[in-house]
Amino acid sequence: MELRAFFGKQAKGPIVKTDVDLELNRSPFMREKISVILHADTAEDLIRKAGEIDLGDQTFKVIFVKINDLSPEDKVDYAGRMEMERAIGWEIVGEADLKAPDRLFGVVAFGGRWYLGHYEKNQRVWEKHVKKPREYSTALSARDARVIANIAVPKIEGFRAIDPCCGIGTVLVEALSMGIEIEGRDINPIVVDGSRENLAYFGLKGNVTLGGIEEASGQYDAAIIDMPYNLYTHASPEELQSILTNARRIADRLVVVSIDPIEEMIQQAGFVIQDEAIAKKGTFSRRILLCT
Numbered sequence: 001m002e003l004r005a006f007f008g009k010q011a012k013g014p015i016v017k018t019d020v021d022l023e024l025n026r027s028p029f030m031r032e033k034i035s036v037i038l039h040a041d042t043a044e045d046l047i048r049k050a051g052e053i054d055l056g057d058q059t060f061k062v063i064f065v066k067i068n069d070l071s072p073e074d075k076v077d078y079a080g081r082m083e084m085e086r087a088i089g090w091e092i093v094g095e096a097d098l099k100a101p102d103r104l105f106g107v108v109a110f111g112g113r114w115y116l117g118h119y120e121k122n123q124r125v126w127e128k129h130v131k132k133p134r135e136y137s138t139a140l141s142a143r144d145a146r147v148i149a150n151i152a153v154p155k156i157e158g159f160r161a162i163d164p165c166c167g168i169g170t171v172l173v174e175a176l177s178m179g180i181e182i183e184g185r186d187i188n189p190i191v192v193d194g195s196r197e198n199l200a201y202f203g204l205k206g207n208v209t210l211g212g213i214e215e216a217s218g219q220y221d222a223a224i225i226d227m228p229y230n231l232y233t234h235a236s237p238e239e240l241q242s243i244l245t246n247a248r249r250i251a252d253r254l255v256v257v258s259i260d261p262i263e264e265m266i267q268q269a270g271f272v273i274q275d276e277a278i279a280k281k282g283t284f285s286r287r288i289l290l291c292t
Contacts, residue, residue: 001277001288002027005151009275014067015110024120026150026178028143032065034106036117046107046114047087053105055094061101062088063119065108074109088116126174133201134168134194140226140257144279144286146174151275151290152222152255153180161222162251164213165243169195169206171224176204182224184208185216213246223251226286227258237265244269254291259284266291 003011006027007018024033037053040046064081076084088107089096106119129142140148149171153159156179163171166184168191175182176199183206186192195208225247228235235243240262247254248270256266257279266273271291279286 001275001290002029002147002150004275005154005290015069015108017110023178024122025125026146027122028124028126028146031122032067032106033120033122034065034108034115034117035120036115037105038116040114041112043084043109043114046116047084047091050088050091050116051093053092053094055092055103057095058102059095059097059100060089060092060103060105061096061098062092062105062107065106065119068109069111070109076109125177129173129177129202132168132170132173132198134197136168136191138229138284139168140170140279140286141281142170142174144281145170146178147279148224148255148257148288149175149178149180149182151288152224152253153182156180159221161224162216162220163224163226164216164247165225165228166195166208167191167226169198169208171226172206172208173198173202173204175224176206177202182206185211185213187212213243213250216246216250218250220251222253222255223247225254225256227256227260227262229259241265241268244271247271252292254289256289256291257286258289259286261287262289 006022007016007020024030038049040049062085064085104119105116107116126142126146153161161180161182163182164185166172166186169184172182172184184195189210192208192210199206227240244265254271273289273291275290277288279288
């Protein structure tokens with residue numbers, strides 16, 4: 001679902017070729033990225049073209065990416081991968097350094113062609129947010145919160161978002177850490193304090209207001225709502241409907257998380273479901289719905 005939000009409804013893994021220049025560390029699921037410099041029909045042609053890269057006195061390393069779409073009969077074994085890395089390395093103008101290179105290059109086969117470019121590996125920065133000063137056992141995981149923020153706001157520039165039932169701020173932490181402009185609200189003063197504490201702990205600056213969504217004014221490009229359901233934030237069906245109706249009032253796009261079926265409520269609020277998925281935390285499951 002995150003993949004489709006970033007790259008369009010037709011996007012499928014495990015490899016995506018795209019013109020979208022995405023910051024790799026935004027996603028918990030994307031492992032690697034190659035910013036293509038050269039491409040060729042065959043591995044031999046790509047090796048020859050690698051001589052066009054001149055790094056001067058910079059050092060480099062070449063990595064043969066294991067994930068590709070080569071057919072079983074064309075698969076390259078470990079020895080073959082090492083040989084191709086060496087062959088490309090011989091052609092590149094620069095000094096090879098396997099331990100601490102200035103530049104990393106990745107090579108991959110995809111769609112019947114071979115590609116070489118700048119290589120990045122996901123640093124899994126979201127894992128720094130797993131442990132927070134204030135936590136609830138039923139709160140979204142940091143990973144799921146990051147994905148939900150990405151689904152709601154795939155393109156950061158010019159987007160303004162709100163989390164009107166923000167709880168302890170799990171979504172706020174992930175969104176703000178990625179540079180998303182977002183503000184939070186909640187009717188529970190205890191969790192509002194917890195949200196503010198969590199943001200401060202990670203050095204993030206964001207506005208968290210005490211109050212319900214019906215008090216929110218202005219217009220937002222996206223709203224993210226983890227629907228209230230537990231002992232501390234219990235809401236009646238009428239209150240849940242009001243949350244969705246007010247979300248329609250203030251936001252053009254909605255990502256809503258719920259443990260119960262709420263399709264009828266979403267329809268009554270004036271939204272149309274565009275995509276959906278299931279997120280699991282242990283034996284606990286949540287439904288994630290993208291609505292416009």
